[in-house]
Amino acid sequence: MMILLLALSLAATVVPLPTFIEPLRPNFLALTVLWLCLLSVRGTGLTLAWSMGLVLDALHGLLLGQNALALALIAYIALKMRLRIRAFTTLQQSAVVFGLLALNEFVVFWIDGLSGHPVTVWTRWLPVLVGAAFWPLLSGFLSRFAARA
Amino acid sequence: MSPIQDHDYRPLLLAGPSLGLRLVVLCAVSIALMVADHRQQYTTVVRGWLSLAAYPFHWAVDAPFSAWESISGSLATRSSLEADNARLAAENRHLKLRLMRFESLEQENRRLREARRGSARVAEKSLVAEILKVDLDPYRQRVLVNRGARDGVFIGQAALDANGIFGQVTRVGPITAEIIMISDPEHAIPVQVNRTGVRTIAVGTGQPGKLVLPYLPRNEDVVVGDLVVSSGLGGVYPPGYPVARVTDVNRDAAEPLLSVGVAPLADLDRDPEVLLVWFDSRIAEPMPEPGAAPATAGAGPAPAVGQPTATPTGPGTSGTPGTPPAQGPTVPQDTVTTADPAAAPPASPAAEAPASPPPAT
Numbered sequence: 375m376m377i378l379l380l381a382l383s384l385a386a387t388v389v390p391l392p393t394f395i396e397p398l399r400p401n402f403l404a405l406t407v408l409w410l411c412l413l414s415v416r417g418t419g420l421t422l423a424w425s426m427g428l429v430l431d432a433l434h435g436l437l438l439g440q441n442a443l444a445l446a447l448i449a450y451i452a453l454k455m456r457l458r459i460r461a462f463t464t465l466q467q468s469a470v471v472f473g474l475l476a477l478n479e480f481v482v483f484w485i486d487g488l489s490g491h492p493v494t495v496w497t498r499w500l501p502v503l504v505g506a507a508f509w510p511l512l513s514g515f516l517s518r519f520a521a522r523a
Numbered sequence: 524m525s526p527i528q529d530h531d532y533r534p535l536l537l538a539g540p541s542l543g544l545r546l547v548v549l550c551a552v553s554i555a556l557m558v559a560d561h562r563q564q565y566t567t568v569v570r571g572w573l574s575l576a577a578y579p580f581h582w583a584v585d586a587p588f589s590a591w592e593s594i595s596g597s598l599a600t601r602s603s604l605e606a607d608n609a610r611l612a613a614e615n616r617h618l619k620l621r622l623m624r625f626e627s628l629e630q631e632n633r634r635l636r637e638a639r640r641g642s643a644r645v646a647e648k649s650l651v652a653e654i655l656k657v658d659l660d661p662y663r664q665r666v667l668v669n670r671g672a673r674d675g676v677f678i679g680q681a682a683l684d685a686n687g688i689f690g691q692v693t694r695v696g697p698i699t700a701e702i703i704m705i706s707d708p709e710h711a712i713p714v715q716v717n718r719t720g721v722r723t724i725a726v727g728t729g730q731p732g733k734l735v736l737p738y739l740p741r742n743e744d745v746v747v748g749d750l751v752v753s754s755g756l757g758g759v760y761p762p763g764y765p766v767a768r769v770t771d772v773n774r775d776a777a778e779p780l781l782s783v784g785v786a787p788l789a790d791l792d793r794d795p796e797v798l799l800v801w802f803d804s805r806i807a808e809p810m811p812e813p814g815a816a817p818a819t820a821g822a823g824p825a826p827a828v829g830q831p832t833a834t835p836t837g838p839g840t841s842g843t844p845g846t847p848p849a850q851g852p853t854v855p856q857d858t859v860t861t862a863d864p865a866a867a868p869p870a871s872p873a874a875e876a877p878a879s880p881p882p883a884t
Contacts, residue, residue: 439556
């Protein structure tokens with residue numbers, strides 16, 4: 375079940391979208407990993423997050439390990455926050471997710487710069503905002519889905 | 524965090540190393556991977572395997588879109604098919620007519636090149652590759668195609684479409700390959716303005732519809748509408764293929780360089796497939812010295828004599844700097860921006876030479 379979920383979220387990161395929506399596409403994989411770490415019944419391991427990041431790098435043809443590092447980092451923080459986040463309202467959860475997605479994006483941005491192809495357009499940060507706005511919907515859907523399965 | 528918290532989400536039995544330790548190890552592994560990957564050659568094998576593993580994903584994402592296209596294709600109406608057919612037949616007639624002339628011109632061109640001891644660098648073999656409908660990183664202009672090492676695709680191979688140069692192969696997996704488009708900000712292609720023969724470099728901007736020519740001096744002769752073709756320097760792209768058309772020229776008196784925008788001719792963001800080409804990329808050795816000037820200048824007097832084929836070969840074979848040097852400056856030899864005196868500028872007038880004889884005949 376979890377594998378299917380991750381596979382779907384990976385596919386969602388490469389599905390072709392119309393050009394004007396494309397820069398808004400949230401990082402579905404990061405969102406799914408965050409949900410698995412924060413809210414699923416059994417917190418997902420760090421290693422799974424890391425390997426999913428590696429697959430994402432391979433899928434997108436990026437520097438190998440870039441997203442893996444970023445995802446492992448935010449998964450670690452999410453796992454540490456796991457018990458506290460239950461007490462949060464959805465809005466507060468969104469704020470936390472916003473922070474974590476921003477951190478994820480920042481790590482990727484930073485590595486992009488270090489490896490010699492910086493992408494400094496401001497639209498790069500839009501998916502973070504969209505992802506955080508997407509969180510209530512996604513977590514509600516996934517929790518219902520998980521409860522049924 | 525307290526150890527109690529840690530135990531909440533870890534199995535009591537078979538507890539692995541602590542979370543923090545695992546994070547440190549994973550970070551170390553990913554940094555090592557990135558460093559190895561940055562120096563490409565170390566991870567080509569891993570990349571090959573990963574691209575193979577990624578293929579089912581790409582295929583699954585691409586499949587519904589391809590299926591939709593084939594369904595809508597098979598449901599095309601009779602009238603639209605007939606219209607298409609008529610249009611294609613007309614186009615075919617037109618192309619055949621041009622081809623008739625092309626063959627004789629190609630012969631002539633080859634003879635001229637042989638006379639100049641230059642190697643004929645035209646695309647010799649090509650392979651159609653379908654672009655998979657998957658979005659890669661939105662900030663890089665790259666696409667994935669369904670041909671890989673098993674089809675003989677190699678890194679640095681040129682890709683064209685029906686209208687012009689598309690890009691080059693940057694990564695090769697067993698069954699897929701990644702192509703960087705000419706509009707990627709990390710891509711630069713050696714080009715030549717077809718009208719004047721000036722060589723320069725076209726650099727991508729990150730937008731599929733725009734490239735720039737950032738290295739032209741302010742007094743350069745470039746006008747909107749000029750065709751920009753590949754110069755073949757660097758050996759990646761075959762020379763003489765259309766790349767782009769000049770869309771805007773900004774002459775700022777305060778800047779030493781022109782800012783020229785060009786629009787790529789290839790349909791970078793709409794192409795369903797591209798052509799991967801194999802060609803002989805040996806750079807023709809530079810001519811002794813004056814040999815090039817007679818060959819280029821020879822195209823000038825040819826129509827006047829009225830013997831377009833015979834006259835150019837004359838100066839070429841004799842190779843003596845006779846009268847032509849006087850005409851040298853009329854040909855854009857003085858506007859060279861790159862220092863490399865390889866075969867490119869002579870090649871373009873030779874390719875343009877066919878354009879002048881027809882009015883004469």
